[in-house]
Amino acid sequence: MNYDKKTVKDIDVKGKKVLLRCDFNVPQDKTTGAITDDKRIVAALPTIRYLLEQGAAVIACSHLGKPKGEWKESLSLAPVAARLSELLGQDVIFAKDIIGADAKAKAAALQPGQIMLLENLRFDKGEEKNDPAFAKALADLAEIYVSDAFGTVHRAHASTAGVAAYLPAVSGFLIGRELEIMGNALADPKRPLVAILGGAKVSSKIGVINNLLDIADTIIVGGGMTYTFIKALGGSVGTSLLEPDWLDYCRDMMAKAKEKGVKFLLPADTLCAAEFSADAKPELVDTMAIPEGRMGMDIGPKTIQEFSDAVKGAGTVIWNGPMGVFEFPAFAEGTRAMAKALAETDAITIVGGGDSAAAVTQLGYADKMTHISTGGGASLEFLEGKELPGVACLLDK
Incomplete structure (x- = not known):
């Protein structure tokens, strides 16, 4: 396999909408839902900050747990959006769906230097099935795809591989370092x-x-x-x-x-x-x-x-x-x-x-x-x- 892949530094992201696949599959307190370890969110910050500083509009996405295509309040990414907002020191807009009306409207309105987070990708059965229609709908939200969730690259899911059929695809800093x-x-x-x-x-x-x-x-x-x-x-x-x-x-x-x-x-x-x-x-x-x-x-x-x-x-x-x-x-x-x-x-x-x-x-x-x-x-x-x-x-x- 060729490990010499393009990274975010090899493309111009200024003024572009970037779909960024992160690994926000964080452990949570079973009773309160509070995030008990935010290491994976912190690990994504260098790539996110770089994209925002370069004038990109970032549409972050991730899975959390194993909802198996069903909506589960306990596995919502809302707490992740709140923690990411604290760590970045700026508002993280949260979409209440993935490729639905709310996500589409918020992605369309997103400006350079702003970031939003889609709801848990695995709430849709199309994610793990790598359904082309779901992958295309995800890709339609953005102009560039950046992959930075190394823990998921061995899976051919819509957000890890499928979207690359529709968008130019490069790695973030985390995956870039793994490959190097x-x-x-x-x-x-x-x-x-x-x-x-x-x-x-x-x-x-x-x-x-x-x-x-x-x-x-x-x-x-x-x-x-x-x-x-x-x-x-x-x-x-x-x-x-x-x-x-x-x-x-x-x-x-x-x-x-x-x-x-x-x-x-x-x-x-x-x-x-x-x-x-x-x-x-x-x-x-x-x-x-x-x-x-x-x-x-x-x-x-x-x-x-x-x-x-x-x-x-x-x-x-x-x-x-x-x-x-x-x-x-x-x-x-x-x-x-x-x-x-x-x-x-x-x-x-x-x-x-x-x-x-x-x-x-x-x-x-x-x-x-x-x-x-x-x-x-x-x-x-x-x-x-x-x-x-x-x-x-x-x-x-």
Whole structure:
């Protein structure tokens, strides 16, 4: 896939109406509806401010939650409009619909330097179906399309891909940075390239491992997916997470790594426990010999040392997925140690979205990373080398 896409800086937006796809899918208090974390709104501000300063009239749009094409008051974007207005220090006009009379009238009246927000895109069934009529109606509100919601680019929805059939399409600053940093890491990495893969299941990382075997110099495996590899090597895994259907795949991947000269590192020691509980007592064992009735919960000290050493000499490190059950303090050390190793290396450090991004932020190392991806599923598909519909539709430089 071509990652060299045009951004807002490559086009003239002065006096133009710009349809801006944001990711305002923010967490809210279930009782009051108050926004509990506005990070995603804050992340959109640089692109919004740039467009307004350049004299564009901005028509922002986003989804929120999963209303499945039905109107739900609890999932209205009205609170987002209010918060965005506070952050920008100017009025954000809110449309009570998406492509209806209110949105059309407000979009038509919108002046350069003004911003409006459409109601939740997913209130219309046409959004997730990528219905051409819905996409065309959205596009008719504006003259230029700017995509800045990286967390949704792996989905071919009307607002992420469909509208690009009717409008010139470029990226905002968020997506521009994702493409520049993650694209370079995959297309022309500073070597050695070390990929750290964690998380629960091998099955969710198949495409990533396949793709990285052709790119990486070292692949490190931790988290729950470890134990399917260990079982494939003939080890005993007790009651650890196991995907028996993927044993042959694990053997094939390890053989392929050997054939290609890619170092494939698995944990040497494991912290295990008798039950999946925050209060469970950690026991340190050899990863190849986890006792019956015990489940692997984190990597051990020997593994932490080995994995950290691999990171020290890296040119680029890509990390996706925690090393253990980091939400339980007794089993968080492996993930914490990897975050620390990334923070202390001189390498380009890229943290995939989702749990690893949450862990790095929670552990206080976020500002030490070169890049933390804003997309969970999108960054995973990016690492798989898949074509992302919301990126493929943007104009090439």
